[in-house]
């Protein structure tokens with residue numbers, strides 16, 4: 001029995017699935033069996049990973065798979081790391097790897113890595129033979145608290161982030177917190193942006209908890225990290241269960257993301273990390289809310305301070321063109337009827353959907369925030 005194990009579920013009827021969070025899970029054969037009992041039904045499993053993660057953790061996953069079933073045909077497909085590779089080209093390479101493996105409809109894909117690998121491998125699983133099973137094994141803080149849960153999969157285009165994709169839920173999420181020991185410092189910090197987002201959008205008590213535990217989290221205190229990951233997953237699982245296809249409440253999880261995605265696109269994929277762009281985006285959304293009279297400047301300051309204490313950027317990089325950012329924001333998936341739809345807030349813990357936001361106010365904020 002793993003004493004650090006925390007188990008949650010995303011409740012989606014017949015498509016419900018477990019989220020297991022704990023130390024050493026990638027080599028925990030009993031836990032793997034329990035979580036994947038009905039998932040690995042066929043004979044083929046493709047592990048998709050990247051060049052940083054595969055050398056560290058793929059052997060462990062392959063060992064567990066072969067202990068699970070000695071007859072499984074498994075293959076490891078390794079991609080170059082980074083956002084620039086979350087592309088249709090990479091998806092096509094995964095399809096080729098599935099074809100080489102002779103994967104049939106009962107095959108399974110395992111996404112072993114950060115959010116880039118999770119989104120990409122999940123998208124390939126959604127498309128292969130119109131949808132096969134996949135398991136998320138997140139290895140970044142960002143992927144553990146956010147991208148591995150909820151079934152959003154996809155790839156970027158040069159014109160914009162995540163423009164091609166599908167809702168395709170994983171069959172299990174297995175988050176081995178030991179893997180965070182090897183995560184580079186900058187990537188850990190980027191994960192805190194999505195963590196802080198949960199407090200900012202809908203949970204003032206969690207925001208206060210983060211304020212008190214920011215130093216322990218940055219020091220990778222295992223207890224604080226496990227509590228934080230479990231909290232975020234529980235909050236996301238609840239939202240996804242209530243609004244799987246983002247008809248309402250789920251859109252709140254995009255707090256800071258319309259600005260953030262535009263920054264990632266305009267600055268070039270990989271130059272600003274996703275979490276860094278989201279940190280700047282949340283500051284912009286908070287400042288715009290204050291400019292529109294929706295929230296108090298003191299709330300913007302609280303958010304700004306917590307992000308800065310976690311080592312995250314809070315202003316737009318020098319030289320970024322405001323009109324290019326606005327153009328990228330017009331391609332955001334939340335927009336409707338040619339009008340910009342943003343997630344703004346009334347203060348810490350109180351985000352809301354704002355329809356038809358005035359472009360001149362957004363532009364003024366983009367210029368002021370440099």
Ligand SMILES: NC(=O)c1ccc[n+]([C@@H]2O[C@H](COP(=O)([O-])OP(=O)(O)OC[C@H]3O[C@@H](n4cnc5c(N)ncnc54)[C@H](O)[C@@H]3O)[C@@H](O)[C@H]2O)c1
Pocket residue numbers: 050051052053056081082083086113114115116117119139140141142143146147148149150151152153161162179180181182183184187190274275
């Ligand atoms: N699907 C969703 O709901 C959702 C939600 C949030 C973010 N995302 C997406 O997630 C992506 C960002 O994910 P990310 O921040 O995890 O980035 P990432 O996948 O690029 O991983 C970050 C870097 O850390 C390395 N790495 C990963 N785990 C490691 C480990 N344990 N030890 C050492 N190195 C490790 C990777 O090789 C990579 O270089 C973006 O594309 C974003 O759009 C998706």
